[in-house]
Amino acid sequence: MIELLILIPAGAGILAFFVASDQSRRVLLISAALGQSALSIATWIVPPGPAFGGWLAEDPLGRLIETLTSVLFLAVAFYAVAYLREEARQLHSDFEEGFIFSNAREASFTGCLLLFLAAMTLVAVSQHFALLWVAIEATTLASAPLIYFHRHHRSLEATWKYLLICSVGIALALLGVFFLAVAATSPDGSTIALMVRDLRSNAQHFNAPWLKAAFVLLLVGYGTKMGLAPFHTWLPDAHSEAPSVASALLSGALLNCAFLGILRAHEICVAGGLAGFSDRLLLVFGLLSMAVAAVFISGQTDYKRMLAYSSVEHMGILAVGVGLGGAAVFGAMLHVINHSLTKAMLFLVAGNLLAVYRTKNTDGVAGALSVAPVSGGLWLLGLFAITGSPPFGPFLSEFTILKAALDQGETLVAVAYLAILAVILAAMATPALAMAQGTPPEQVAPAHPKSKALSVVPSILGIAILVMGIYIPPVLTRALREASHLLG
Template sequence: MLWAFVILPLLGAALAWGIPDNRKRTFVLPLFAVLHLVFSLYLVAETPPASPHGWFLLDALGKLNLLCNAVLFTVCAFYAVGYLNYRRKRNNRTLCTALLICLSAMTLVAISQHLGMLWIALEATTLTMAPLIYFNRNARSIEATWKYLLICSVGIAIALLGLFFLAYSTIVAKQEISLLLSALVRDAARLHAGWRHAAFIFLLVGFGSKMGLAPLHTWKPDAYGEAPGLVGALLAGGLVNCALLSLLRVYQVAAASTEGPLFREVLLGMGLLSMAFAAVFMARQSDFKRMLAYSSVEHVGIIAVALGLGRGALFGALLHMVNNALTKGVLFLSCGNIHRAYNSKSTQVVRGALRRTPWSGALFLAAFLAITGSPPFAPFVSEFSIVSSAFLQGSPWTGGIFLLFLAIIFIGMALTVIPVVLGEIPEDIAKTPYRDTIHTVLPPLVLMAAILVLGLWLPDPLQELIRQAAGLLGGER
């Protein structure tokens, strides 16, 4: 059943590749996205047993990742119909096919319990995202694609070395030679200390570069800035969560060994460093899509800080993983609409979006308030949970620095977003035919509604799932 789940999007990719009509091909995306979402909900409710030899299993962490990616992909798939209709002159065969292959790879990440298979699935997401970033086919997009491929491929290669070291540590310690997560967690304390320590360093650097933790984030501004809005949403919400899940698998092994405290301290340091980088580079950004890239650096930093704190903060970390993904979806889809309305990403040109694209401008403004932790939106709940845990666990300096960075980032982001949305439209800019339509506004509006609801009410099944996932990391149930 789990393998059928992985194959389903691949069947959609084959169908999309075989359809010759540029317009009809786009409808394959929402069709298979809905099928995948329904199948995801079924598997979360009726969890199938592990595969033979235990390579594939949908545990609580995988369920949370799977649901988040399935919802985000479905919204982006419906948005893609309107977006690609607007750009019907450009061939979309590669984009539609690669999107569905990427969905299959992200699904494989969620169900993999063998770290080698997990690495293969994560590398597949890297490769399938490359042609999506290059969709606009200009000099800047090809530069962004190469930078993305180079840095992420180096990072994932470093992670592969980390897996080799982890496997070798089982050999030296004369334990069962396996990269199965259950075996590694069981034998973690008995693995060879030197090789285990080296493995954790390499895995943290490798998966951290894919997440975009500072100072390993340098591919993000170019990739997010040049990719279409729907691709940016999947990069910031889907791909980052897949890399985070990979890091959480390593976190499980580290927590079961004597390396746990050191691993958390390094994560805490990298998280605060990421927030510091975002605070510096987000202020006065002249490209509002690149600004969102630094917002992504900030929020993976917030999650890393929570993982570094451990215990009660782990619930907030996993809740923030969901909240960040949904909110980034709204930001990227709405800013993509604004980009097309002005045919520019420059804050010198894009002013008064609330007048030219009222729905997209309002969504961009609301999502800005949400992503900066303003109540009553969902990110406020998860960020409050993390910072309160810092003070309750006796880390007031961490909590204080965390709040300081949040305040600086709010001000810096506001200096860019408010003129873009509320400023005066320049008189000398060229007019474009794009205007908001139901196809490009309704998908981010649905996500925005979900963010508001989760900020006011967290459903019991979701809350229980997050608690179970935090329990796998050693958090409080």
């Protein structure tokens, strides 16, 4: 069953390159996304057994990330079909510089989307560290063409930075995997396969200096992909230049997969009695990411870049949550879900606003509530949710982390955490309100999104964010508790 989770999108992805008709290719995208997410929800009812000798298996942590990725992909797929229909014209003029450009072939875009999903699923269900590495590098390769959908020099620059910076980062993570293998080798030369379960149960006997070095390399390597400062430099460019469909998946799904890579390494450290070491590192990089994001969000004039830096901030929050340990880990796991839903919605809405106002500059957008009521309303809702205002989901998870920090007596961390959140709230609320209210620029005519999916999909995500703030289903609470149990 686990194989199918990967084979469905992989097969459909390869097929998509060869389907000539746009219509049937879009049907293929939707049906693959539907089939795969139905299957991953089924794994909650009938837990699948391990496959390929235990290499692929679903543990609580992997299942959480896998299902979140599938469901989010399904939502984005519906949006993508509508978006691709609108974009089907041959030539486009650039919003910022006015030149004419064309898009990549829709077939390769759809194919890469599906292969991207297959790679992310493989990340979530990998139980072997080297296979996990292969899968994470595969996500980079499958997603790079998505960023270069609009064929112009800015998206090309973003794609190049993404490819090079992430590949170098992930190469360091490979060195980390080898270090882990060294750490797992006992003095008599006998060694342990790099399976998460085996490593965890033997971690007490590992060579501590090598294990520490391995964790540092894995943190830096996968942290580059996850967007932890100071390795985040590719992230704002890629997120702002990619089409909104791709940005939503990069932020909502891909960053979680990279985070999972770090969590696996952290699991081994916790089991090996080095929790103190990995906790501190996660805490430092988490707070640093939040602080760097706060600096660049303040005064940011490009709203897609603002969302991208907000992703850096939230990856920092996740790292802080896991670094604090205890109840904060539960908060971090909950925040993974809340951030993904909210950020995916925001990027999709940003795409709608971009289509109406034809600018990414916050100053160029005003009166969104009257010009595009649904998108304008969701934009406002999303920005308040992402900055941690009640009653939305992110508030609940951010508050859980804060409370855990205070309970543990980490007052300094709590104060810094709260101060940064306050700065970001102030920095994001001003443009959010200015964009939603006021009189729209003259040349902008009231526009109804041509396709319903463009407003229905973000609306559904918006409702989910609201629900997550009020009621968390018991089955989810149990899953989150099981997942956080592995992480100390």
